[in-house]
Amino acid sequence: MTDLDPQIKDAFEAVSLSPETRARLARMADEPPRRSHRWLLGLAIAATIGLAAWPLVPSAPEPHAASALPASTRVLLAPEDAVWTGDVEAFAMEATGPRSLGTFTRSKAEDLLEEPAVKSLPGGTVVRVLGVIGGSRGFLLPGPTTDLVVSPMLVAEDPNDLRPVFILNTTATHTQLELPRHDAVWALGKVHADVPLSIVDGDQGLRAVSIEVPPRDTWIARGERVQIAIVQPRGVHMTLEAQVLGTGDDSATLGISPVEAEWLVEAVSQGGTVRLVRLRGQLGELAVQGPLRRTALDLPFGQAIVVEDGTIARIRFPYDAAGAWVLADQKGELTRPR
């Protein structure tokens, strides 16, 4: 024991988690992560729906194609390595949509943002640097986003508690946000404090799945459990179950595990299609949800496109631009509304 030892001990013991983080982690203990055991039932039902729906699934438009209804679903795979090393991903916007500029250290990414908004990258591509996405708390930097608006998803109850978010893209009717896992958890925990942030599976914990759905008519509710069916040409490959962690006026966020996200990416990269399925039999779970609940019955199917951006893989679910959503009920009966 040296005279320095008590000081070292005191220094360590002076360190503590923020109350907010401590509460969030403690809450996880009340609802430990678990894997759904209903997948067999889901598989059978989704197989029925999926196979029947196959010919009716609208063809996917190009990513970010001009559309009056640019609804899309994005599965965000946080850049895992970057999350844990402090590196960040910078994104830029091209005519065809956002692209990753690569992985940088934080300081380099900050430099990128300070540089002129329009710059030329190797290869002659002119891009506008939109922002930087980081994996750690407090490290989301807004880019030059003067013409963008923040999604209502992150509007906290306390206006002083707003959090800077990374805005991936906007259209006339939608704003796409990109959030790393921790920020998504933080935001949802903050905005929807009554939603248990359950982690379905995976050592890495929650990853956010951001869904943009057409406003109003095909809404899903916070707390609802939806199924993601991966359909391959031979039939349904697998189904996953996910909980809707939060919703905004035109977006929703699902919780899936990293493992499941990787399954999605792998399946789709091998030619599969990912569809969202909501089963009417589960609607009873909606009764306890909050004011954002809608009475719409089904979530539209979508056809997925995988976009690989460096270390980030995204799955997009562009829907039929004409609004010809394909719906299915529990019996697999299909309709084309309106």
Next chain:
Amino acid sequence: MSEIPDLLDRGYRYAVALTGDPVRAEDLLQEAWVGLLKADGSRTAPYLLRAIRSKWIDAHRRDQVIPITFDDHEQPVAPEAERLIEADALWAGLLELRPEEREALYLHLVEGYTAREVAERTDKPRNTVLSLLHRGRARLKTWLTAAQEVVG
């Protein structure tokens, strides 16, 4: 009912000792905590600390294969670490230590493990642990002395 919050704080301190970065420590703690819950493991300090250490080693392995694009090879900075330094000047010195030294000091001085127990938990020979403790203290003392000279 304060066991879990206390446990989480202990885990966080250990993670800070390993990473030297409060933000990364928080990530590390969450990762380990989720793994512990998923495995339905015992929610006790030894299990959590072991899980944290395991995740930290995993993270180090991942660091080996991080793709670096463009020409940036800077070491990631830890801006949040400044919060620690501001909170306690001693932390400035602690952050100068090697993670192994901080870890040994934490386990020995805060968790109260003997050198032999630290050795068992870190898979190191006892003499190595003693050496880490000695060198950590010595470097910290040197750093603090130098800092005081600058100030004084």
